[in-house]
Amino acid sequence: MSNRKRRPEPGPARPPHRRRARWSARWDAATARPAGRFLRRHLLPWIAVLVVGGAGAAVGFALAPGSTTYVGPLQTEVRVRPSLTPGVEVDLPPIGKVQFDTHRAPVVVTANIRSVDVDAAARLVRSPQQLLALELTAADTVRAATVRAAAYSLGCGAAGALLASVVVFRGRRRTLQTGAGLLVVVVATGSGAWATFDPAALRQPRFTGLLSRAPYLVSTTQNALERLESYRSGLSDIVRSVSTLYAAAANLPVLGDAQPGGSGLGEDVTTVLHVSDLHLNPLGYDLTDNLVKQFKVQAVIDTGDTTTWGTVAEAGFLNRIKTVGVPYVWVRGNHDSADTQAQVAAEGAIVLDAGATAQVAGLVLAGQGDPVFTPDGEGKVATGTAEQTQQAANEVLARGVEAWDDAHADDPVDVALVHDPSGLQPLLGRVPLVLAGHLHKRSVKLDASGTRIMVEGTTGGAGITAAGLTRLADGDPLPLSATLLYFGRSGEDAGKLLAYDEVTVGGLGLAEVSLQRTVLTDDDRPPLVVPTSSPTSSTGTGGTGGTSSPAGTSSPAGTSSPAGTSSPATGDR
Secondary structure (H helix, E strand, O other): OOOOOOOOOOOOOOOHHHHHHHHHHHHHHHHOOHHHHHHHHHHHHHHHHHHHHHHHHHHHHHHOOOEEEEEOOEEEEEEEEEOOOOEEEEEEOOOEEEEEOOOOOOEEEEEEEEEEOHHHHHHHHHOHHHHHHHHHHHHHHHHHHHHHHHHHHHHHHHHHHHHHHHHHHOOHHHHHHHHHHHHHHHHHHHHHHHHHOOHHHHHOOEEEHHHHHOOHHHHHHHHHHHHOOOHHHHHHHHHHHHHHHHHHHHOOOOOOOOOOOOOOOOOOEEEEEEEOOOOOOHHHHHHHHHHHHHOOOOEEEEOOOOOOOOOHHHHHHHHHHHHOOOOEEEOOOOOOOHHHHHHHHHOOOEEOOOOEEEEEOOEEEEEOOOOOOOOOOOOOOOHHHHHHHHHHHHHHHHHHHHHHHHHOOOOOOOEEEOOOOOOOHHHOOOOOEEEEOOOOOOEEEEOOOOOEEEEOOOOOOOOOOHHHHHHHHOOOOOOEEEEEEEEEOOHHHEOOEEEEEEEEEOOOOOOOEEEEEEEOOHHHOOOOOOOOOOHHHOOOOOOOOOOOOHHHOOOOOOOOOOOOOOOOOHHHO
């Protein structure tokens, strides 16, 4: 027999109802006192009414529609809802919000621009009478929309509160108490908003989102507000500015040949659009879409700086890439981060980096992302250091070009893509064409090595950057620029640049468009000759490896920028 002791049998578990009975007894004892009786009979029922009514009202407020109205050509949606961050918010996607602390009551008024009637915008810009009428009626229109939005929210909130009360309490008394409580809250909130409203707060905007990272906007906006004569004139100025912006994009004249092929150069060409430095300006994509459709573009090449700070918050702007409708080839700029590059790839673009190659629309392309990351407003890279860094990156690209050419002797690389055109010595004489951006100034140069260097201006007019906004505030915005490239498709001209159109659209608020065509001859395409000095041993002093041939004079669209000279500090672009 085992000497092990037997474990005692566990006793019966205490029934759960005994625990409830014990707590119920304690509750009855506590509420038997005078203070407890008041809590039980009067306070707790009202707390239950407020909780149930508040939950129902919250659902009603969430489902309440906004009030949609037209302020000039702008379709605007106004909403009024409870919020612990009261004030007025104007949503400006994709760059953030502008907020005004106009009152203290827990109510927020939001305004969102839903769409723009571009035909009405064009008529407004051209008609002083319509502008005057807008100035006289805009404030009343917005005020009426706000009142309607408040009524919608109040009605839906009340319906939600009363419905929740009926479902939970199933009695007339509690439902009436819910309605009375809601009425008290509405009157108190409205009185608080009226008593604390401060019109002067409209002159003190607070920025969130990407706008919060642009402190130079604050002084610019403040100066603009100081020029406004009144709330009426200020509102009409905003509508007029937005209308002009959209009218300029929507009313681009039909450029070039409208016949099939689009270029007027015949059908045996491949048409490629070169864009660069959009810097969050949606007009840059609008221009891209127009040119792709009008000229039957078969591929778009973007040489970077699509964003300004390289943040994840800017990713929404990149959604336009997948709507272009043709292959979109992209290299990273100094304002684009690794997150930006990943998002661009996720949108379906062909991302070239570290000397990678791709065959697109019958052309062989090789690309290198910018080796530095300098978001707008942050640190700059010294000129000499930037030159050496760019040259080292271009050596990687040159090795990628050589590797492809060695493996495909009959189909060498046609175009090399970079962002910053400095430090190009490793590429000279190795590729017939280099496309770049960064400088916000267009230039075309034929190097003595036979390599043509084409630097795009800024398809976004410098967009949302310190330099771009400063020019805009000064009334001298940078123009939007893009270049149409025409390559031979077959025979001896296959892969060769035959002609290019330099497209320039007047700065924001202007509707002037110019197109200048340059047709190249065989003399403009000399054979490639690698400079005698080894590119990999170059010290990055800025030499091009040879003097420019006469054909290398700059195009009329801009002055020439030597291939090897350093660009301004990258933090400036």
